[in-house]
Amino acid sequence: MLEEPVLDLDDIQGNILPGFKKDSQHFLFLQIVDPEPARLWLKSLAPRLWTAREVLAAHSMWKAMRLKLGHEPDNLDFLFLNCAISAQGLKKLGVPDIEKFDDKAFKRGLEERSSSLGDPPRGSGEPGSPETWIFGAGSRRPDVLLILATDNLDWAVRVEEELITSAQQQGLQRIHVDRGRVRPGTLAGHEHFGFKDGISHPAIRGRKSIAPDDFIESRTLPEDSAFDDIYRSRFAAPGRPLVWPGHFLFGYLRQKSDEPESSRPNSEPSGPAWAVNGSFLVYRRLSQDVQRFRTFLAEASETLGQNGFDSDLTPERLGALLVGRWASGWPVMRDPNLDRGEQELGENYFTFTEATTVSLPNDPYPLNLPDPNGLICPFAAHIRKVNPRDDATDIGPKERTFQKLLLRRGITFGPEIEDKPQAERGLLFVAFQTSIVDQFEFLMNDWVNDANKPHANNGGVDPIISAARNTKISLVNGTNKFDLQIPGGWVMATGGEYMFAPGIRFFSNVL
Ligand code: HEM
Incomplete structure (x- = not known):
């Protein structure tokens, strides 16, 4: 096992690591009209951008305060700011060596790649095709993205206005603003179809300092020797895989083929020298048709019930089978019949092919049984499509x-x-990676939109996020297999772009 690298937390932007995790996040999309003043304006932003180390410190302070008070602090707030630039934007700014990125998706941009994500083709005029987008296509492709995040909505609005005014005075123009906001009350953290989101995240390998165990992502597996050496060397926490930083950050090593515990020599993602500590940012503005999805669940659960799938099938349980988790986030693999409610312990601790055998301390609920044939969690379920975990x-x-x-x-x-x-409502999907082709686009093209992948059994396309219409997925109950017709179309692209979030020194040194 190789030592994990020290990550340059003073250069990496804080939304890549550890993530902003704020209730309001505003995404300001700008276009460069006059490159020279725009370059100077972007350069002047450098001191205002939050680094990974600063955001980590802010989160720790907030948590400490919550602990002291016994409730969330009313008066401790932060306003984080980060910035990303598209390939078109980098070109306008005259940044050198863009062609050294080997990721053709980034260089071409989202509009050109959208049909390979399953969106209706450009020119078709169908909802979801680029010409119907609010921004991100034709003359409305953004060059620059500013991300503002805070728990205080009024503050976000004030800073948003201030930034747009000053940008417009210095060679940029506003293309579009998306204001993201967590849902109110107990729905906070749930996406609009009702399911808890943001539960399963990979843990980046790497250290904050040269101290051998000063890990960025704490290792919280129980001391118990039942978690054997292999599990311990591959997971930071139950169900939370350790991934080499080169899959998320330029300038670091990636995994050695089938050995997650080792990195491969010289495997840094290829790009310009100035890309070190940066990451590709995929932004997809996804509209959700909640009424259509709910109506489908109500009608389909009734029909399946009548056809002998399960006379007690509720819309809630059908939804859980399509996502792979109950609305509370509790995994179907850990209970296919009952939503155990929202609880952090154990909500990400499950596998698909094999059974889990070691219980977590104080976790009272049944572990998962093996499910190599998709009887408990359908192969098409959203989370089994995008992270098949222990499935080959x-x-x-x-x-x-x-x-x-x-x-x-x-x-x-x-x-x-x-x-x-x-x-309109939906999800502002944001994801960081070092290969859009091998990560985001791979998941969409190869797994989400292909009925026969990642499991070669015609299980169906991802019924939550695939844009495909009128497909079918397989549900199994006992020995009976049921084909469920999926009309689809409840998640639709309405904008976006592929961007690059550079290290913060890029702004002062390269621009
Ligand atoms: C409106 C669209 C979407 C909805 C409603 C949605 C919903 C969800 C939900 C409820 C979860 C479970 C919570 C969790 O495990 O964190 C989840 C997980 C996940 N989603 Fe989505 N999602 C959407 C779009 C996407 C897209 C476009 C992708 C890109 C490939 C994606 C990739 C993932 C991944 C990787 C996970 C974690 C799976 C795991 O590690 O177990 N999602 N999503």
Whole structure:
């Protein structure tokens, strides 16, 4: 096992690591109209951008305060700011060596790549095709993205206005603003279909300092020797895989083929020298048709019930089978019949092919049984599609899946359907990685949108996020297999771009 590298936390932007985790996040998309003043303006932002180390410190302070008070602090707030630039934006700014990135998806941009993500083709005029997007296509492709995050909505609005005014005075123009906001009350952290999100995240390997165990992601596996050496060397916490930083950050090593515990020499992602400590940012503005999804669950659960799948099938349980988790986040693998409610302990501790055998201390609930045939959690379930965990897949043994993982940083947008039924709502999907082709696009093209992958059994496309219409997925109950028709179309792209979030020194040194 190799020693994990010290990551340059004073250069890496804080939304890559550890993530902003704030209730309001505003995404300001700008276009460069006059490169020289725009370059100077972007350069002047450098001292305002939050580093990974600063965001880590801010989170620790907030947690300490919560502990002292016994509730969330009312008066401790931060306003984080980060910045990313598209390939088109880098070109306009005259930044050198862009062609050294070998990721063709980044260089071409989201609009050109969108049909390979399953969006209706450009020119078709169908909802979800680039010409219907609010921004991100044609003359509305952004060059610059500013991300503002805070728990204080008024503060975010004030700073958003200040930044746009000063940008517009210095060679940039506003293209679009998305205001993300967590849902109110007990729905906080749940996406608009109702399911808790943001539970499963890979843990980046790496240290904060040269001290041997000063890890960025704490290792919280129980001391218990039942977690054998292999599990301990591959997971930071139950169900939370350790991934080499080169899959998320330029300038660091990636995994050695099928050995997650080792890095491969000279495997840094290829890009310009100035890309070190940066990461590709995928932004997809996804609209969710909540009413359509709910109606589908109600009708389909009734039909399946009548056809002998399970006479007690509720819309809630059908939804859980499609996501792979109950609304509370509790994994279907750990209880296919009952939502055990929201609880952090054990909510990410499960496998698919094999059974789990070691219980976590104080975790009273049943562990998961083996499910190599998709009887408990359908192969098409969203979380089994995008992270098949211990399933062998079309790309090989389970160890290869570690290299496909993303750092997700999205947030919901739009009002509650009960408050404003006609308004738009959805997910501002944000993910960091070092290969858009091998990570985000791979997941979308090869697994989400292919009925026969990652499991070669015609299990169906991802019923939550695939844009495909009128497909079918397989559900199994006992020995009976049921085909469920999925009309689809409840998640639709309405904008976005592929960007690059450079190290903070890029702003002062390269620009
Ligand atoms: C509106 C669209 C989407 C909805 C409603 C949605 C919903 C969810 C939910 C409820 C979870 C479970 C919570 C968790 O494990 O963190 C999840 C996990 C996940 N989603 Fe999505 N998602 C959406 C879009 C996407 C997209 C576009 C991708 C890109 C490939 C994606 C990738 C993932 C990944 C990687 C996980 C974690 C799986 C795991 O490690 O177990 N999601 N999503």
